[in-house]
Amino acid sequence: MTHPSVEDIKINSRGLRGTLLEGLTDPVTGSLSEEDQRLVKFHGSYQQDDRDLRDERRRQKLEPAHQFMIRVRAPGGVFTPAQWLKLDAIATTWANHSLRVTTRQTFQFHGVIKRELKATMQAINAAALDTISACGDVNRNVLGCSNPLQSRLHAQVYAWAQRLSAEFLPKTRAYYEIWLDQEKLADSGQEEDPVYGKVYLPRKFKMAVAVPPINDVDVFANDFGLIAIVDEAGGLAGFNVAIGGGMGASHGDPGTYPRLANVIGFVAPEQALAIAAAALTVQRDHGDRVERKHARFKYTIDDHGLDFIVAQMEERAGFRLQPARPWHFDHNGDRFGWVEGDDGRWHLTLSLPTGRIADRPGAPHLTGLREIARVHRGEFRLTANQNLVIAGVPAGDRERIDALVRAHALDQENRAPTALARASMACVALPTCALAMAEAERYLPDFNARLEPLLDRHGLREAPILLRISGCPNGCSRPYLGEIALVGKAPGRYNLMLGADHRGQRLNTLYRENISESEILDTLDPLFGRYAGEREAGEGFGDFLHRAGIVELPPYPTHRRIALELQA
Numbered sequence: 001m002t003h004p005s006v007e008d009i010k011i012n013s014r015g016l017r018g019t020l021l022e023g024l025t026d027p028v029t030g031s032l033s034e035e036d037q038r039l040v041k042f043h044g045s046y047q048q049d050d051r052d053l054r055d056e057r058r059r060q061k062l063e064p065a066h067q068f069m070i071r072v073r074a075p076g077g078v079f080t081p082a083q084w085l086k087l088d089a090i091a092t093t094w095a096n097h098s099l100r101v102t103t104r105q106t107f108q109f110h111g112v113i114k115r116e117l118k119a120t121m122q123a124i125n126a127a128a129l130d131t132i133s134a135c136g137d138v139n140r141n142v143l144g145c146s147n148p149l150q151s152r153l154h155a156q157v158y159a160w161a162q163r164l165s166a167e168f169l170p171k172t173r174a175y176y177e178i179w180l181d182q183e184k185l186a187d188s189g190q191e192e193d194p195v196y197g198k199v200y201l202p203r204k205f206k207m208a209v210a211v212p213p214i215n216d217v218d219v220f221a222n223d224f225g226l227i228a229i230v231d232e233a234g235g236l237a238g239f240n241v242a243i244g245g246g247m248g249a250s251h252g253d254p255g256t257y258p259r260l261a262n263v264i265g266f267v268a269p270e271q272a273l274a275i276a277a278a279a280l281t282v283q284r285d286h287g288d289r290v291e292r293k294h295a296r297f298k299y300t301i302d303d304h305g306l307d308f309i310v311a312q313m314e315e316r317a318g319f320r321l322q323p324a325r326p327w328h329f330d331h332n333g334d335r336f337g338w339v340e341g342d343d344g345r346w347h348l349t350l351s352l353p354t355g356r357i358a359d360r361p362g363a364p365h366l367t368g369l370r371e372i373a374r375v376h377r378g379e380f381r382l383t384a385n386q387n388l389v390i391a392g393v394p395a396g397d398r399e400r401i402d403a404l405v406r407a408h409a410l411d412q413e414n415r416a417p418t419a420l421a422r423a424s425m426a427c428v429a430l431p432t433c434a435l436a437m438a439e440a441e442r443y444l445p446d447f448n449a450r451l452e453p454l455l456d457r458h459g460l461r462e463a464p465i466l467l468r469i470s471g472c473p474n475g476c477s478r479p480y481l482g483e484i485a486l487v488g489k490a491p492g493r494y495n496l497m498l499g500a501d502h503r504g505q506r507l508n509t510l511y512r513e514n515i516s517e518s519e520i521l522d523t524l525d526p527l528f529g530r531y532a533g534e535r536e537a538g539e540g541f542g543d544f545l546h547r548a549g550i551v552e553l554p555p556y557p558t559h560r561r562i563a564l565e566l567q568a
C-alpha cells in the first residue's frame with residue numbers, strides 16, 4: 001500500500017480535521033492513524049513513543065508505549081503567574097511531571113497518553129493559551145528578544161511577536177471543534193483561508209524579532225527575521241528584514257545544509273506585517289512541494305536566487321525595501337542574575353539545565369517555581385536559549401524571591417563552575433524524539449562535567465564559550481551556531497563542529513566526524529590550550545579558531561556568515 005503524501009493529506013483533511021475526532025476515542029490503540037499523526041502536528045502535538053521502552057515492549061509483543069508531546073503557542077514567551085500554576089498542574093496531572101522550555105521560547109509537555117490528550121488541550125485552553133500552529137507546515141511560534149535590560153522596548157517587541165503570530169494563524173476552526181467541542185463548521189464555506197488555502201505551506205516557517213545588541217533569538221536562523229532599529233529618542237524606527245535562515249541538514253546529503261538569513265533591507269513599523277506576509281506567501285507559492293527535505297524557504301531562495309525572491313516580495317508588499325540600516329550584536333546568549341530594567345522593575349534570569357523543569361533529588365525546580373508563581377507579582381519570560389526570566393519584580397519582593405530560589409536550588413546552574421556550562425544548550429533527543437541518533441539533553445550535564453577540568457587547567461572557567469549539543473543533524477538546539485557543537489551520529493558518537501562566533505552571525509565547520517567522548521576531549525584539550533595562550537583581549541573561542549587558521553568557513557553553498565560591512 002502506498003501512503004498518501006503530506007500534500008495530499010493536507011488537501012484532503014477538511015481543514016486539518018481528518019479523522020482526529022474518531023481516532024481520539026478509538027479505545028483499541030494508543031496510537032492515531034498515520035494521516036492523523038500528520039494532522040495532529042498542526043494542532044501542536046506529536047505522537048511519540050518512549051524509546052527507552054521500545055525493545056522491551058517489542059519482546060513482550062506489545063505495541064510501542066505511545067504517548068504525545070504537546071507544544072504551547074506562546075509568541076514572545078511570556079506567561080503570568082496564574083498561567084504558570086495552570087501549566088504546572090497540567091504537567092503533574094497528565095504529563096511526565098516536567099515542563100520543558102524549548103529553544104523557541106515556549107513549553108512542551110511530554111508523555112501525555114491518547115485518552116487524556118483532549119483533557120490536556122482543554123486545560124491548556126483554560127489557561128488562556130493554545131497550541132495552534134505550534135507544529136506543522138505553518139508559521140511557528142514567533143520569537144521575541146527577552147532582554148530584561150530594555151523593558152520598554154521588550155513590551156513593543158513582545159507585541160510584534162504576538163501580532164506576527166496572530167496574523168498567520170490558520171483560519172480553520174478545526175482546533176476549536178476537535179479539542180473544545182465547539183460548533184462544527186467543516187464544509188460550511190466559512191473557513192476561506194487567503195494565506196494558507198488548503199495546502200498550507202510546503203514546510204514549517206519560522207519568524208523572530210531581535211533587538212540589538214542582544215541576538216538571544218538567533219534571528220539569522222529563522223526563515224524571516226526582524227531586527228529592531230532604534231531611533232535617537234530610543235523609539236522603534238523600524239526593522240531590518242532578514243530572510244532564509246535555517247539549521248536543518250541530513251548527514252551525508254550535501255543538498256541539505258544550515259544557512260544564515262540574508263539581510264535584505266529596512267522597513268518602517270507599519271510595513272512589517274506586509275513584508276512578513278510577502279515572504280510567507282512567496283515561500284507558499286515557490287517552495288518545493290515534492291521533496292520535503294528541500295522544502296524550506298532557504299532552499300527556495302537558493303534555487304530561485306535572492307534577487308528574484310526579493311523582487312517577488314516587494315511586488316506583493318506593494319513597496320520597495322529601503323537600504324538596511326547598521327546594527328550591532330554583542331552576543332546571542334542570556335545574561336544571568338538580577339538586573340534593574342529601564343522601567344524600574346527587577347528581573348532575575350535563571351539558567352535552567354537544558355530547559356527541563358522537574359523535581360530532582362536536591363533540585364526541586366518544579367516545586368520551587370510553583371512556590372514562586374504563588375507569590376510573584378510580575379511575569380515569567382522564557383528565553384530562546386532555554387532559560388527563564390522571573391521578570392517585573394518590585395524591589396521590595398526581591399528578597400522573598402531570592403529565598404525561594406535558594407531553597408529550591410534554582411540558582412544551581414547560575415552557580416555552575418564554568419561559564420560554558422551556564423550557557424550551553426541541548427535539544428530533547430532521547431527518549432522521546434523519534435529522530436534522535438544520540439543523547440543530547442540527558443548527556444549535556446555529563447559532558448559539561450568532563451569539560452570542567454580541561455577548562456580549569458587552561459584557566460578558562462569564566463571564558464564565555466558557547467556549547468550546543470543536538471542528537472541529530474536537524475539542529476533543534478541551533479548547533480551550527482555554537483562555537484563548539486556536538487551533532488549526534490550514533491549512540492555515543494558525534495560530529496564535532498567548531499568556529500561559530502557568539503553573535504549568531506557565523507556558522508561553524510565540521511572539524512572531526514563521528515567521534516567518541518574521549519576523542520572529543522582529546523581534540524578540545526590542545527585547542528583550549530592554544531586559545532588560553534594566544535587569544536587577544538575579548539576574543540571569542542570561535543573567532544580565535546578562525547584567526548589562528550584552525551578552521552575555515554564551512555563548505556556550504558550559500559550564506560555562512562553575515563556581511564560584516566553592514567554592521568555598526
Ligand code: SRM
Pocket residue numbers: 046048069071101102103104105106107108134140141206221245246247248249293296355426427428429432433434435474475476477478
Ligand atoms: Fe526541532 C523536529 C524538538 C527547535 C529543526 N524538533 C523536531 C521534533 C518534533 C522531532 C520529530 O519531528 O519527530 C523534536 C521533538 C523532540 C521531543 O521529543 O520533544 C523537535 N525542536 C525541538 C525542540 C523542543 C528542541 C529543544 O530542545 O528545545 C524545539 C522546539 C521549538 C518550538 O518550541 O517550536 C525545536 N527545531 C528547532 C529549531 C531551533 C529554532 O527553531 O530556533 C530548529 C532549527 C531551525 C530550523 O527550523 O531550521 C529545529 N526540528 C527541526 C528539524 C529540521 C527541519 C529542517 O529544516 O529540515 C526537524 C525535523 C523535521 O522537521 O522533519 C525537527
Ligand code: SF4
Pocket residue numbers: 427428429430433434435436437440470471472473474475476477
Ligand atoms: Fe530530535 Fe534531532 Fe531535534 Fe534533537 S535535533 S530534538 S534529536 S530532531
